[in-house]
Amino acid sequence: MLTPYKHEPFTDFSVETNRKAFESALCQVEKELNQAYPLIVNGERITTEDKIVSVNPSNKEEVIGTVSKANREIAEKAIEAADEAFKRWRNVNPEERANILVRAAAIVRRRKHEFSAWLVKEAGKPWKEADADTAEAIDFMEYYARQMIELKDGKPVNSREGEHNRYFYTPIGVTVTISPWNFAFAIMAGTTVAPIVTGNTVVLKPASTTPVVAAKFVEVLEQAGLPKGVVNYVPGSGAEVGDYLVDHPKTSIITFTGSRDVGVRLYERAAVVHKGQMHLKRVIVEMGGKDTVVVDKDADLELAAQSIVVSAFGFSGQKCSAGSRAVVHEDVYDEVLARAVELTNELSVGEPKTNETYMGPVIDQKAYDKIMSYIDIGKNEGRLMTGGKGDDSKGFFIEPTIIADLAPDAVIMQEEIFGPVVAFSKAKNFNHALEIANNTEYGLTGAVITNNRDHIEQAKRDFHVGNLYFNRNCTGAIVGYHPFGGFKMSGTDSKAGGPDYLPLHMQAKTVSEMY
Incomplete structure (x- = not known):
């Protein structure tokens, strides 16, 4: 039984011990800079010649890490791996899927300052902003785990005499997650674990300016017990890899956070039905504001x-x-x-x-x-x-x-x-x-x-x-206090971190049995 949800507290950096702990995390991260990170497809590490070089926006000379860059061939492998994994993952008990999120949240909580230090380095975030980003990532995992437990048996519907009716939710399929750089951990994590906990599989294409934090998070999901192929890590160019993933007939859900122009273009592409596609794609987009x-x-x-x-x-x-x-x-x-x-x-x-x-x-x-x-x-x-x-x-x-x-x-x-x-x-x-x-x-x-x-x-x-x-x-x-999403050209008002978000990643099914 999960405890009631309560959001992750922010760190008080006016306390000296907290400052010292964060300074220590920054020193540790600095020792780990400029490492190479492979792609992860079906649990396999793939290294490519073409690289994405992540740099510190505060110091252009400081390389955060070098990440292998996916191409269309690898994107195809990722979609196929996610599609195959979906056949098994969709049948995993929702409580076990939720438990993986809780375990992942616990791992991140123990490494909270470390992840925040990566955000300071890779995204240029001040300490307070980085700490809030990491706290929100933890919140998404904890909140969505509890929401899945509430949704696992569906919603009550009426039954007539001699008839038993059920209304429940079922996973949809392969999800393409295209995450932004500004909340390089929180939004990336939230838009990855929501489809996972609802029984879908994920191809994750993080922002090219902040791919290292995403790589670290995928490692956490593996450590928490996520089976291979359920999440596949494929950073790459939007024009080559992003469009291919969006257009693919086996893609069922697309979740995107970014600019209005890219979001509108993605929405248009997702509406096209391609050869072999037997469904209309679900699209969740958040496109900014004024x-x-x-x-x-x-x-x-x-x-x-x-x-x-x-x-x-x-x-x-x-x-x-x-x-x-x-x-x-x-x-x-x-x-x-x-x-x-x-x-x-x-x-x-x-x-x-x-x-x-x-x-x-x-x-x-x-x-x-x-x-x-x-x-x-x-x-x-x-x-x-x-x-x-x-x-x-x-x-x-x-x-x-x-x-x-x-x-x-x-x-x-x-x-x-x-x-x-x-x-x-x-x-x-x-x-x-x-x-x-x-x-x-x-x-x-x-x-x-x-x-x-x-x-x-x-x-x-x-x-x-x-x-x-x-x-x-x-x-x-x-998360859980102010469900987030906007009207008009700000997106589909999908309300991330709210009670209506997870059902966007599932299909409602009605089953009626006569006695």
Whole structure:
């Protein structure tokens, strides 16, 4: 019997013993850098000549690891291995599948600082952000294990006299998991173990910028007792390997987290029925956001400024939930803007060698160039209040940036920047603020800072986002507490970490027997 779910606590780095333990983990990880990692297909280690080189975004000269790169031939082997393993895995007792997740969570919990240290190195995460990423990975495993136990016998339906009816869930087949780099452990783990615990098999293609953390996690699943072929690790290019996996007639489920453009393209490809395909593919996509913190005139203005800054600059704004827009009532606009600038100027930026570093680098050169180009656009569209500079000489560092006095339809008010940039816009009243908040194609998260109860009720109805928060920041959803997913072009609102997520990976079956 599993204990009730409770989310993994975050580490308090103000405690010296915790700091020392994390420093020790960082030292250990540094000794293990620049190793080679093979592909894993049906339990077999495969080494290829073509490699993916993972580097530290804080220090471009530091190689995290060299990972073998899959091609279409290996992708085909992975699909076939997953398809064959599915024949056995689908019949494994759901409780045993859940137990594997619990064992894997226990292994990661014992190595928590080690995994977080890998995230510091490979993703450039500050300590606090890395620790939260690892905690969320543990949470996904623990939560989905318990959810599977609840779902294993199905749901009650009515039976008539002389008739017995059952309604239960059955696995679907091979799942292609395409995971992102920004939550290189949490989302990668969650989108891998959800199909596994529901009886499906997985071909995992992690982001090419963070493949080492994924390799470490697959090793944990093996250690926890996952049979060979149930998860297959095949990092590779999206154009060569990703498209092939999505198109394959034996692929049954596709789960993707990433950009809008890639997600839409994937969704279109998945709709095509290929020769030999006898099913329609299930698609779960999360595609980003352009999230807004709305500040009412009747608000705690200090809380408002803090919420804007935390939402915008946590992990350098590289979260789909990041608050990249602040829409503030004109009566309090100047005061909130001034305080947000003060708070932003207090933030430290650099390589996250210690817990004192608030903001690290952005992920790579492509991201750096894109963000800096948006800052240039913003300087022409509005008023640069602070930040605006970057330095990519050693790592990919960009100052936390505030641009004010923007029109609601300005480019940097509409397009996802995915970096440490927040755009300020003025609202005439609360209705106008909600109108601006809803004026993008995205609908992922949002926050409203107000003490007006009527406005809270209005926002519940009219602020069109999947995750809405009042009097707090708009990031930091916790598994089992804040099921996560968005409206509109933010994706399929699949609500990861919530009670409706696992059934997306299964088919409901009705069985009726006459006595």
